[in-house]
Structures are given as structure tokens and as C-alpha cells.
Amino acid sequence: MSLESLKAHDSTWEIIAAEIPKYKPKFDDIPSAPLHSLDTLWFQVGGTICNLWCTHCFISCSPKNHKFGFMPREEVMKHLEESKEIGVKEYYFTGGEPFMNRDMLGILEDTLAIGPATVLTNGILIPERVAKRLKAISENSIYSLEIRVSIDGFTEETNDKIRGEGSFRKAMAGVKNLVENGFLPIITVAQTWEDSETERIFNGFKKTLTEVGYNRPRIKMIPPLRIGREKVRSHGYDKYEYITKEMMVDYDDHLLQCTTGRMVTDKGVYVCPILIDSPEAKVSDTLAESFEPYPLKHQACYTCYISGAICHNFSASEN
Amino acid sequence: MQKLAYKKIAVFGGVYNNYLALEALVKDAKNRGVEKLYCLGDLGAFGPNPDKVFPILLENNIEVVQGNYDNSIGNDLSDCQCGYTDPQDNYFAQISYDYTFANTSAEFKSYQKRLPKKIRIELGGKQVLLCHGSPRQTNEFLWESATPNHFLEKLFQNHESDIILTTHTGIHWQRQLSDDKLFANIGVIGRPENDGETHVWYALLTENGNIGIEFIPLEYDSKNLASEMKEENLPQEFIDTVLTGWWTTCLEILPVKERVRGKY
Numbered sequence: 001m002s003l004e005s006l007k008a009h010d011s012t013w014e015i016i017a018a019e020i021p022k023y024k025p026k027f028d029d030i031p032s033a034p035l036h037s038l039d040t041l042w043f044q045v046g047g048t049i050c051n052l053w054c055t056h057c058f059i060s061c062s063p064k065n066h067k068f069g070f071m072p073r074e075e076v077m078k079h080l081e082e083s084k085e086i087g088v089k090e091y092y093f094t095g096g097e098p099f100m101n102r103d104m105l106g107i108l109e110d111t112l113a114i115g116p117a118t119v120l121t122n123g124i125l126i127p128e129r130v131a132k133r134l135k136a137i138s139e140n141s142i143y144s145l146e147i148r149v150s151i152d153g154f155t156e157e158t159n160d161k162i163r164g165e166g167s168f169r170k171a172m173a174g175v176k177n178l179v180e181n182g183f184l185p186i187i188t189v190a191q192t193w194e195d196s197e198t199e200r201i202f203n204g205f206k207k208t209l210t211e212v213g214y215n216r217p218r219i220k221m222i223p224p225l226r227i228g229r230e231k232v233r234s235h236g237y238d239k240y241e242y243i244t245k246e247m248m249v250d251y252d253d254h255l256l257q258c259t260t261g262r263m264v265t266d267k268g269v270y271v272c273p274i275l276i277d278s279p280e281a282k283v284s285d286t287l288a289e290s291f292e293p294y295p296l297k298h299q300a301c302y303t304c305y306i307s308g309a310i311c312h313n314f315s316a317s318e319n
Numbered sequence: 320m321q322k323l324a325y326k327k328i329a330v331f332g333g334v335y336n337n338y339l340a341l342e343a344l345v346k347d348a349k350n351r352g353v354e355k356l357y358c359l360g361d362l363g364a365f366g367p368n369p370d371k372v373f374p375i376l377l378e379n380n381i382e383v384v385q386g387n388y389d390n391s392i393g394n395d396l397s398d399c400q401c402g403y404t405d406p407q408d409n410y411f412a413q414i415s416y417d418y419t420f421a422n423t424s425a426e427f428k429s430y431q432k433r434l435p436k437k438i439r440i441e442l443g444g445k446q447v448l449l450c451h452g453s454p455r456q457t458n459e460f461l462w463e464s465a466t467p468n469h470f471l472e473k474l475f476q477n478h479e480s481d482i483i484l485t486t487h488t489g490i491h492w493q494r495q496l497s498d499d500k501l502f503a504n505i506g507v508i509g510r511p512e513n514d515g516e517t518h519v520w521y522a523l524l525t526e527n528g529n530i531g532i533e534f535i536p537l538e539y540d541s542k543n544l545a546s547e548m549k550e551e552n553l554p555q556e557f558i559d560t561v562l563t564g565w566w567t568t569c570l571e572i573l574p575v576k577e578r579v580r581g582k583y
Contacts, residue, residue: 037455039470087473090465115467116574144464144574184575216583218571314404314572 031248032293033258039089040261040312041287042273043079045071045107046095047266052122054163055233056152056190058225058300059277061096068096068276069266073103077110079264082287084114091117092311094273099125105133112141118313120188123149123174124167131177138183146313148186148220149175154204162192172212179214186218186313192234222310225274227300237299247305255308256301262290273311274300320439320446325354328442329535330449331521332359332486333386335509336366336419340519341375343539344508351523351535357438359486360386360451362431363419364399364412365509366544366561367551373427385434386451386487387458391416392423393432402458405571412569414554443526445481452487454478461485461504463492464576475500482530484522489513489566490577491520491534503532511564513581517541518564 047068050061080091091111098104098119111117126134126147138145151171153159159168178185187209193201202219209217224230226237253259263270268282269290275281275298284290296305304310329348334341348356358381363369376383385393387400399416403409423431436457438449452459454474471494474483482501490513491506506512506520518536525531545561556567565582573581 084467084469087470089467089470114469116465138576142464143467144462144576146575182579184578218578308404 029244030295030297031243031245032295033253033256034293035262035291036254036259038083038086038260038262038287038291040092040257041079041083041088041090042092042094042261042263042311043071043076043107044068044095044263044265044270044273044276045076045093045104046098046101047071049096049100050122051097051100051124052164052167054152054229056162056192056224056230058228058230058274060228065096070096070101070103071107071264071266073106073110075266076103076107076264079287080110080114086287088115091115092120092273093117094120097122097125099130105130105137108134108145109137109140112137112143112145116143116146118146118148120148120150121174122163122167123151123171123178123185126174126177128177128180131174131181131183134178134183135181145183146186147178147183148188148313149178150188150190151175151205152190152192154201154208162190172208175209175214176212179212184216184218185214186220189219189221190224191221192224220313223303223307225300225303227274227298228277237302241302242299243296243301243305251305256296256304257311258294258296258304262287272304274304320441322441323355325442325526327351327353327523327525328355328357328440329353329521329523330357330359330484330505331508332451332505333361333364333489333507333509334358334372335361335364335507336369336372337509337519337539337544338366338368338371338375339541339544340508340537340539341372344521344537345375345379347535347537348521348523353523356381357440357449358383359449359484359505360384360434360457361388361486361507361509362386363388363392363423364415365553365557367547367553369419369423370427373424373430382438383434384438384449384451385431385436385457388416388419389431389434390457392420393428393430393434395428400458401569402452402460403569403572408569408571411554411556415557418551418553439480442482442524443528443530445530446479447482447484447524447530448478448480449484451485453485454480454483458487460488460572462488462490462574462577463494463504465574468494468496471502472496472498472500474502482524482532491522493532493534501530501532505532506534508537510560510566511541513566513577514564515582516564517562 048061048065053062152162156168257272263273269284270276271281271294440447451457485504489507493503505522508519518538523533545558548558
């Protein structure tokens with residue numbers, strides 16, 4: 001499905017998605033995942049509001065999607081304070097587009113005063129001025145500030161087909177600004193190609209990034225999550241693609257993000273960064289109450305199971 | 320817990336088959352008046368001829384914590400459990416693991432299998448916890464730029480002690496925390512620290528009213544190690560690291576602050 005037709009359908013995509021048959025596993029065959037320790041704390045700091053309209057977005061973010069809103073600095077601060085008591089190890093910020101949130105730089109300052117932070121961005125709102133501010137914030141902290149820039153093709157043609165016209169050129173400008181200010185951004189690429197193409201695409205990215213002066217590029221490839229708009233773009237999960245109790249035998253459940261992390265939004269605490277579109281994935285209003293085990297009943301859990309905690313900077317990937 | 324009458328101990332991590340650095344360490348530590356040596360694990364990996372490390376450990380009565388590598392080698396596992404997630408990192412990790420596994424004697428494997436996961440000692444009235452990655456997980460990476468104070472304070476709460484010593488990442492650092500707690504990652508002696516210097520690092524703990532940790536740069540015959548690695552057909556990337564002090568592999572796991580200091 002083309003970007004234009006997806007946009008046209010976006011307001012009614014839930015109707016389209018509902019037409020794709022769903023498979024529900026038997027209730028008594030659903031395993032639960034305990035929260036071993038809250039190491040990774042996510043913030044949906046940009047809500048579902050984005051300046052792009054990507055065809056594979058698993059929570060269907062767009063300029064018009066206000067399902068989740070921006071999180072103000074004070075609200076993030078409140079959760080950061082709570083996280084210190086819990087002993088959280090690292091902080092991640094996503095959206096939507098985090099840099100659309102006017103409080104973002106302040107939020108990063110607050111966070112880097114207490115621990116390492118990662119921002120997942122499309123790179124478009126990182127002009128030189130912002131890159132310099134980010135550099136100053138990073139240099140003022142003993143902790144790492146990681147910037148992850150999503151780019152889905154190493155050419156304008158392949159990327160823009162997924163992320164929208166002009167997005168490649170703008171994102172690469174953001175990457176260049178980051179690199180010139182001492183960052184080594186992690187280029188995050190959602191796999192929309194056959195496995196046999198991976199090496200060619202990896203090398204293509206390396207070459208393109210080197211050409212803009214990024215000489216030792218960090219590239220992370222992740223599998224697409226077949227929910228949200230991606231469910232319409234490609235296909236949803238097959239009916240066998242869910243986690244059963246049997247599959248958890250001898251499985252290292254630390255690979256599942258929900259065993260070591262939680263996601264804070266302006267609407268409360270969710271089990272993980274992937275499932276915020278599912279109302280049942282909201283686990284509590286405060287972090288302290290978010291420690292109950294969670295049933296792995298969603299088909300997106302299957303991707304996490306197969307590929308390892310894909311949202312983490314240093315997670316396993318299929319490639 | 321062993322209550323030590325010693326005044327000065329040396330603690331080191333990650334031997335990585337580097338028996339030449341281990342020999343140099345024993346000599347250097349003795350010259351500094353060290354009474355007891357502790358190793359925080361990962362005896363194998365990276366370097367040549369794993370069995371050359373074994374007699375040095377025994378002859379010098381070195382106490383060793385089990386690292387992920389030792390657990391793998393001792394239990395005949397198929398990989399090192401290093402905790403890398405990038406395919407390129409894992410590719411090189413597997414080369415050194417397969418080499419180390421194939422060249423470790425049954426007796427040394429059995430020794431590694433029996434090593435304890437943690438050692439607790441009391442030094443100068445302080446409880447010191449020795450472990451590999453972290454007290455809660457053998458292959459946990461605790462980098463300076465990715466480990467918040469409040470996280471470390473939680474570790475101290477959950478694993479009662481005054482001083483916690485770890486290794487696993489390959490780069491040393493220490494941090495003084497509230498309530499007089501002291502955390503240190505004591506680095507490794509198996510390969511240099513990705514700073515363009517060929518020396519490696521270990522830690523001295525001295526009891527003089529309080530406990531202080533001093534990091535010691537350790538020179539060893541890196542050229543000799545490199546030629547032995549060449550004879551063993553180990554990857555040129557590993558040899559380059561020994562000779563230049565820059566990491567060439569297993570880089571993707573580094574947080575940005577540590578990565579940016581390196582060359583690759």
C-alpha cells in the first residue's frame with residue numbers, strides 16, 4: 001500500500017485492521033512475564049505526535065495523532081525522582097518525535113544529572129543549534145547521551161518511500177550535525193527487506209554515512225512490529241505467532257523487555273514501549289504499582305520473544 | 320567470609336589467556352608489598368595458549384571468581400556468554416571462544432567449573448564483595464557512563480557490603496557513594512583499555528585506617544604476546560589491539576562516552 005493511500009486511510013485504519021482476522025490463544029496457555037527489576041525506564045515523551053507519517057509506524061504516529069500527548073518537564077521529573085528509589089539503570093525517550101516536545105532539552109538535562117539517557121528521534125529537528133545544545137548537555141554529565149536516528153533506507157528513494165518525501169535529506173542533515181558535535185548516533189533501521197539483502201543494505205548505509213563524515217557509523221537493524229500502520233502496510237501476524245507456556249521453558253526471559261522495563265506516558269504506565277496502543281497494556285498510574293507480572297498475550301510479544309528486547313540500544317537483532 | 324589479616328591486596332580481572340601480563344602482575348604486585356592476589360574471572364579469551372595461565376594461578380595461590388567465560392569453558396557450553404548482542408561482536412567473540420575451548424586442558428576446565436561466583440572478604444573492617452560483572456548477574460556490563468549512582472546504591476542494599484569490585488567491561492573506574500560505600504570496576508589485564516596505550520590495569524587495595532583503591536598501569540611484553548598470537552593464527556584484529564592499545568572488535572556494546580574515546 002502506498003504512503004498516500006495509507007494517509008487517506010489513516011483515520012479509518014482501525015476499521016481496516018479489524019478486517020484482518022485475529023487469532024486469540026487459549027486463555028490458559030498464556031504465560032506471564034515477571035518484572036525482575038525495573039532497569040530500563042521509557043518515556044513516551046513525544047506522545048503519538050510526529051512530524052512524519054511513516055508507513056511502518058507500529059503506533060501510527062502522525063501530525064494528527066493526539067492519542068498520547070507531550071509529557072511536560074515537571075511530569076517527567078516526578079517519575080525520575082521515583083525511579084531513583086527503585087534503582088533504575090537507564091532512561092529512554094521516544095514518541096512520536098521527542099524533539100517536537102519543547103521541554104525535551106530540559107528533560108535531557110534533568111535526566112543526565114542522574115543517569116544515562118537515549119533519545120529515539122527521526123533526526124529532522126536537529127539543526128546545528130540543537131546539536132550544540134545536546135553537546136553541551138552531554139559534556140556536562142558523566143553519563144552517556146545516546147541519540148538514535150531512524151532512517152529506513154540508505155538512499156533518498158528507498159527511505160522516503162517509507163518515511164515521507166524529503167525525510168532522508170533532513171535526517172542526514174541531523175546526523176551530520178550530531179557527528180560534527182561529537183556524537184556517534186545509532187542509526188536505527190527497521191527491516192523492510194528480505195534477509196538475503198541485509199549485508200548489501202548494511203554496507204550501503206556504511207557508505208552513505210561515511211560520505212557525510214560519519215566515519216565509524218553505529219547501525220542497528222530491527223525487525224518491524226506488525227501492528228499499527230505496519231499491520232496494514234505489510235501483513236499482521238500469522239495465527240501461530242504468539243507465545244505459549246511451552247515456549248517459555250528454558251527460555252531466558254530477560255530477553256523480553258517487560259521483565260526489566262516499563263513505559264511511562266501522559267496516560268499512565270504501560271508494560272512496554274511497543275504496546276501502548278492496547279488499552280489493556282496500561283499497568284498502573286505510578287511506577288511503584290507497575291511491578292505485577294504481565295500476560296504475554298499480544299502477538300507483538302512474539303517479535304520480542306524471537307528477536308530479543310529489540311527496543312534496547314544493545315539488544316539482539318536478527319541480523 | 321574470609322577475615323583477612325592482610326594490609327595490601329591486589330585485585331585484577333579478565334586475564335584473557337594473557338599469561339605474560341599475569342606474570343608481570345605477580346612480579347609487580349610483590350614488589351609493591353602485596354600479600355594476596357584475587358582475580359575476578361574470565362581467564363580465557365582473546366590471547367594465545369590458555370593453559371599457560373593455569374600454573375601461575377596455582378603457584379601464587381590466587382583466588383579466582385568465576386566469570387562468564389570460565390562458566391562456559393568449565394561447563395562445555397557452545398559460546399562465551401559474553402553478553403554481546405551485535406552480530407559483528409559475536410563473530411569475533413566466537414573465534415576466540417572456539418580457540419580457547421579447543422586449547423584448554425580437561426584439568427583446567429574442571430578447575431574453572433568449580434570456581435565460586437562471588438567471594439566475600441573482610442579487609443580492615445570493611446566487607447568487600449568480589450564478583451565478575453555485577454553482584455546480581457555475571458555478564459552484566461557496568462560502564463562508568465551508563466551506571467547511575469542510585470543504581471549502585473541499590474546494589475549495595477541488595478548485596479550487603481561496603482566495597483563492591485567488578486570487571487567484565489575491560490575499562491576501569493571507581494565511584495565513591497553515599498554512606499561511605501565504594502564501587503569499582505577494576506578493569507582487565509588481558510587487553511589494553513582502548514586508549515592507544517599498550518599497558519593494562521589492575522587494582523591495589525590498601526588498608527590504612529580506611530580502604531583506598533589505587534589503579535596500577537602494568538607494562539608487559541606485548542610484542543611477545545602478539546607474535547605468539549600470530550603463531551596461533553588468531554585474528555589480526557586481536558593482534559592489532561595488543562600492539563596499538565585500540566580496540567578493533569567487540570565495540571558495539573560500548574556506550575557513546577566510552578566509544579568516542581577510542582579510535583574505531
